[in-house]
Amino acid sequence: MAAKAGALSVAAFGRWTLDELAGLEERVREVSPAIRSAGVFDAGRIEALDSAGAWLIDRLLGAWRARGFGVDIVGLKAEHATLLRLVAANDRAAEVARDENILLVVLMRMGRAFDRAMRDGRDLIAFNGAIVTTAAAALVGRSRLRFVPTLVHLEQVGFNALPIVSLISFLIGVVMAYQGASQLQKFGAEIFVVDLVGVSVLREIGILLTAIVVAGRSGSAFTSQIGSMKMQQEIDALRVIGIDPIEALVLPRVAALVLGLPLLAVFADIMGLLGGAVMAWGALGITPLQFVERLGEQIGPAQYFIGIAKAPVFAYLIALVGCRNGFNVKGSAASLGRLTTRSVVESIFLVIVLDAAFSIVLAALDL
Secondary structure (H helix, E strand, O other): OEEEOOOOEEEEEEEEOHHHHHHHHHHHHHHHHHOOOOEEEEEEEEEEEOHHHHHHHHHHHHHHHHOOOOEEEEOOOHHHHHHHHHHHHHHHHHHHHHOOOHHHHHHHHHHHHHHHHHHHHHHHHHHHHHHHHHHHHHHOOOOOOOHHHHHHHHHHHOHHHHHHHHHHHHHHHHHHHHHHHHHHHHHOOOOHHHHHHHHHHHHHHHHHHHHHHHHHHHHHHHHHHHHHHHHOOHHHHHHHOOOOHHHHHHHHHHHHHHHHHHHHHHHHHHHHHHHHHHHHHHHHOOOHHHHHHHHHHHOOHHHHHHHHHHHHHHHHHHHHHHHHHHHOOOOOHHHHHHHHHHHHHHHHHHHHHHHHHHHHHHHHOOO
16 A cells, blocks of 8 residues: 555555455554545555455545545445445444434333333233133143142142241341341330231231242243253144143143242241241340230231232242243253243242232222
8 A cells, every 4th residue: 555645645556355454454554644635545456355454445434534534436346346335334334323312222222122021911911811721621621630740849849948938037037026126126115026027027028038939949940841841842742742731831830839839928927927036035035925925916817818818829920920931942042041030030020019019909908
């Protein structure tokens, strides 16, 4: 490449390819500071040009444009001109994308997210319809609920989850009693720690934490189990031999979770109250007998049954999301991992939203 003084004229020659890119870049850097007027780029002696060389030429021409000067290209072969236009168009598209209005970008992403959420909601409702239809058929004898798989899943989602649920519930009861005691001691109202722990654990915290643990533990397991079968075409094989996958795979999991979560919630309530009683005894001197008496006097059965009534609803929602994401696996390990994670996130989000809805309705009913 050579440059002439005066009205700047740049003559390019030789091979403008990836192999020569390092030396060409150095020459372009030398020429760029000399651009102080309109000029001419002579490409007549370029022997070979690839996308790397075309990009470098476009970069040099861009230096003219950036300083407000025009540049004429002469001697460019037809095939080289096509490649240069293609590279320039892609480069401009990237610049436009970087310069887009940030508000427009945010609105576009929000629109796409909303559209995706609507499609996911529609698919979830359709999958729910398939489960309800199959369950109704089982109740009238046109289908059947497989009791052995249901018991196996009940052991997995219920009995095997007892250690982690009991530990978390016990510790939450301890934390709530300790935090309540540190505040109520300032007003000489230590006995109200029992009320705080009782209402919080029985009505909200016990079932909510249990549902979150089950969503992370069992909901993800449902997605990974069904997703693995989808990847290995086992679900297609079930359809070929005349077995409904909803009947064989989904109904036992749904039934097991709907039965298991209320039982776990009862155990979580007991452990949460036990943790609160232990902390109240150690920090405030409230004996276990006093704790139980106060609990019986101030906390009515309604608080307990409100918490337990949420359990089957949460369980059905977790099973619905977990199984549906399993059926949506596309056949790759990346898809399986992504949808397993998505199953946990969606389940926890929907459980919390539903719990908030329960709270609003119960407050409106003065319960």
